[in-house]
Amino acid sequence: MDQVNVRWYVEDVAAHSSPIVIAGLPGVGHVGKLVVDHLVHVLSAVKVAEITSTLFPPQMYLSEDAVLRMPRNEVFFAPGSENSPAVLLLAGDCQSTTPEGHYILGNAYIRIFELLGVKRIYTLGGYGVGRMVETPRILAALSSSSLKEEVLFAGAVLNKDEPVGGIIGAAGLLITLGRLVGMEGIALLGETSGYLVDPVSSTAVLDVLEKLTGIKADRTELAELASQMMTEVSAIASTMQKNNADDLRYIG
């Protein structure tokens, strides 16, 4: 097993003209991962490549019948239609265990995308703000200011001071590493508390992504997840208020 291993599942993807990439790896609130996992499902995308790496955690996952598998990231392909582009989806379990590994893995993903004729990358993620957000803004970051107009038109916010401290991990690196080989890139980060998996923020990211790409994805399941989460959060919030009230009685 090498430091980065790519196993190819399909031979002829390169024949398709310039698929876009949508990448959503685990991160803050799993905002990007939720969207991309959802797209793999609703677009019935097929697996093109699987990446395993000694830079991933040495933590084996259980699947059906408790069959073990390595941590892996996967590239899926959906061919697109008249109004919707061909899409490569980068989804998976994990990011690197070391700072240097982020660069090494980022380069590996970009090399795969190059082979598949990619010209544009969207990366999706969350931006933790430390408080509950009802109507999350979508912050964008770009490979070039020439992308400014379309991103603003799609409803995202451009602000060089947010996220404070920039973007850590694959969502940022894929944009800068892609630019080195001539790819356009747009990172979309949904505001989220940072404490919980956040389908509400994911839905808001998907809204912007659809406007940008023309993809139309049934979102029933994501909406259900989001509504379920809002109910849970309300329940938590009311419990907390009650507890605070109790606390006051106790102190009083």
Add this chain to the structure above:
Amino acid sequence: MDQVNVRWYVEDVAAHSSPIVIAGLPGVGHVGKLVVDHLVHVLSAVKVAEITSTLFPPQMYLSEDAVLRMPRNEVFFAPGSENSPAVLLLAGDCQSTTPEGHYILGNAYIRIFELLGVKRIYTLGGYGVGRMVETPRILAALSSSSLKEEVLFAGAVLNKDEPVGGIIGAAGLLITLGRLVGMEGIALLGETSGYLVDPVSSTAVLDVLEKLTGIKADRTELAELASQMMTEVSAIASTMQKNNADDLRYIG
């Protein structure tokens, strides 16, 4: 000294037909280590190979007469009999000091097993549940769902949601890395508190292992260890109750 060093002690093991591997390295509750160290002893297994590594901790061990030795893992061989299979036992002091090292060392073990004609690997370990467990369940994880029937028949539990978060370290990696070269693999994890070395859990793991492999190992010593531990745990528990009572008196 290279990153991984293998020193061979025996030349002719490869002549034996397809020994199974039973691996038990240090980990949660030392559940797997206790079983494998016990098997090395009761099966009078002979040392086949010794692995030292710059990926092991730089911590030298003292043996008889305070003679120093490097941390090492060892492969032992027991030839088996009519009803009992030939066995390679992977035992030793330690696992890797880094995440990436787990993969590198795992590959090294698998290469040794390949040379020795291995077709099936059992890895043993513990599953920390954070509370005392009187009758530990044995969770299994598999290289393939084709192993499901025999594992359930031997009394193990298959549940894709346990251990939560999967299996970290050699117990999981040897199964997935072995599969890459065509080996079957079964991980057996005994429930354990996670706070103490746990021969009770080890005995329960050995029960399942014996049903799966046909090995019959005298278990007097392991049973003594287990009974001794149960006495100690009871003593601790009653001391803790007494202390709690004292605490209450003090507060009162």
Add this chain to the structure above:
Amino acid sequence: MDQVNVRWYVEDVAAHSSPIVIAGLPGVGHVGKLVVDHLVHVLSAVKVAEITSTLFPPQMYLSEDAVLRMPRNEVFFAPGSENSPAVLLLAGDCQSTTPEGHYILGNAYIRIFELLGVKRIYTLGGYGVGRMVETPRILAALSSSSLKEEVLFAGAVLNKDEPVGGIIGAAGLLITLGRLVGMEGIALLGETSGYLVDPVSSTAVLDVLEKLTGIKADRTELAELASQMMTEVSAIASTMQKNNADDLRYIG
């Protein structure tokens, strides 16, 4: 992308005779960084080379229009005049994420300086003393005791017991690595609290640097920053006094 990547922006710098280096990377109080960033600006220095590295944090920065860029360090050149030397300025975002990386990156910077004919290096930084400092001393450290006279004459302090524990990171390493290839080196460290970005300390470092090098840099902006900071610190201090008074009332 290699471990260290150098992108050259200008071809003919080597033609200039022996520019001095002034290096100010992020560190305690950003004392060195403030000075060098200021010099890049007021000397209208042009970019000569850009260093990116897998040893830098995997954290992408946002610039105007939220365009993403990699963390990078940069070498700028200002040609100097009759009374002022030609200068290379090493400025940038970060230092290494690992101890070993400091040596690897340090070597890379020195190789760039060698190519550009450098004979002398000044490194600037802060020395955290854990309390507010109104009139910061400038501690110097040298590549050779032959530099002692000029450094003392310029107003710096030489004391083998300060900074306690020596100098960590690029400010120290560039001096010792440079000496290996025959470069003279002087590190100038401004006393600073260690809690805040400190333009007051930076101004004091610049005073000594100017005496040593003959550079004359307009310092309006740095002075404004410093005066603004003193006001803020006074405000913080008076708030803290008030709070302490409040605390006393509360306790009383």
Add this chain to the structure above:
Amino acid sequence: MDQVNVRWYVEDVAAHSSPIVIAGLPGVGHVGKLVVDHLVHVLSAVKVAEITSTLFPPQMYLSEDAVLRMPRNEVFFAPGSENSPAVLLLAGDCQSTTPEGHYILGNAYIRIFELLGVKRIYTLGGYGVGRMVETPRILAALSSSSLKEEVLFAGAVLNKDEPVGGIIGAAGLLITLGRLVGMEGIALLGETSGYLVDPVSSTAVLDVLEKLTGIKADRTELAELASQMMTEVSAIASTMQKNNADDLRYIG
């Protein structure tokens, strides 16, 4: 600069017949370092080789006139006399910043010793016991049980259960790595609190070392250091008792 760099200062040491090595790098209580630094001084040993490494901390030291130098370990040579053996002393600033680095550096030291014809290594260190020790025992650990008699005769203790957990770092590794190339090795560890630099423990280690090697080293300075430390510890202890008394008055 390579990962490990050896700079030779003397060409003809190999001509001497089989010098012994005495190694004392920084560690618990600096017990070993104090002895070896003392021996370098009193034996007027000359520098043979200097080791610098990217595996050492990126922390530059200040010497006279605030001249900077890299962290380094050094090998010194004292030719010995009729009753006293030729000695190589391994002294210096630091050990590795990573677990793997301990092995890499240990190998580098052993390679130097091989070139210089070494047949026996003594490593000196401390064993932290978490309480003040008035009459420290000297624990020994060996490359072979054949060394048992002479070590016991010299007054050291051999106990496979102490130090608990074995020996971490160069003091242990040099013994096991040296054995791989046929060198005998004896580690001598002085009991010490673990909280303070401990010349009392160092003096006790030197006692045993002298009996083992026949070296006679004037120990005035070490004795002065030790006596000074005993005075300081007494002062600390009496202050602590006084403070405890004050505390009681305060609470009362």
